[in-house]
Amino acid sequence: MSQVQQLYQLQQVDTEIREKKQRLGEVLRAQKKTQELLAARKRLETAVADLQTWQSKRQDLDLELQSLKNKAKSAERRLYSGNVKNPKELTDLQHAIESMGRQRAALEDELLEAMIMIEDAETEQTAADESLQTITAAWEKEQTNLKQEQNQLALRLHTLTGQRGQIAARIPDRLLAEYDSLSKKMRGVAVAKLQQGICQGCRLNVSEHTAKSVQEGRMTYCNSCGRILAG
Ligand SMILES: [Zn+2]
Known part of the structure; x- marks a missing residue:
């Protein structure tokens, strides 16, 4: 698996962790x-x-x-x-x-x-x-449902945290540090998919040169938002 693919995997796990944490907060408040x-x-x-x-x-x-x-x-x-x-x-x-x-x-x-x-x-x-x-x-009745959802979320977050550790262990420290700093700047999304020449992070077209570089599996950054692009 290429480094970009590993980073994209990390991004997917991080995105789900963020969503689940947010929902967990809502569920706790609703209780x-x-x-x-x-x-x-x-x-x-x-x-x-x-x-x-x-x-x-x-x-x-x-x-x-x-x-x-x-x-x-x-x-x-x-x-x-x-x-x-x-x-x-x-x-x-x-x-x-x-x-x-x-x-x-x-x-x-x-x-x-x-x-x-x-x-x-x-x-x-x-x-x-x-x-x-x-x-x-x-x-x-609502509280019972919320409690059930809370348990499911906690379980899923536990699994995701474990997965994140495994993925991160395979990525070089230097790259991981770059991912983290980019993630902070880009509101949690450091790696974006490139679909039909459009960066899914900023929804703008990238240059042909950039698109080609992504296709070849190289570390490539979006010309507009600076996110790492995954093919
Ligand atoms: Zn972009």
Whole structure:
């Protein structure tokens, strides 16, 4: 195998290593929690918190109403007991009972509102829970696929690295150094195929002289981009 062919082989392995590494990076990034999943979790958390707020509000109102009812009952008992003789005290007692009646009506309105809010919050919690389950199932399936791809990529990269070592061992150091420095300058592509007189690195025509030199298997450089040309 000519040196140019060896360099081209090295180039092919390096190109695949670069592509696989790039994909591996994408696969690893995609395995982080997705925005959609985070939003669905947040929605459920909010729904649960809302429901708890309204349930506790309802409990408070229930207690308040119960205590008001007891107070009103005992005031009424006192009013009708016949023990209160003082007219001023009787009037005050009557006013207090009326006032408690108004408070009771207001509390009952608030209680009704809390019960409506609880129903809404329960509906929202069920919807949020179902949505999270659907999104989680899809996410888990995707994660399984990504994990599988990650393993395949890692395995392939391991093989390629081994191949690269074997190919590079057969190439003289001086040439390898030239390849590496050219590769850095040419964004990872030091060796380009020459196809129908066109350099596949820069897509420009090369001279007839250059094309002939490539055909003869000699180390030849593209007139335009300076890459090593492989036939
Ligand atoms: Zn070129």
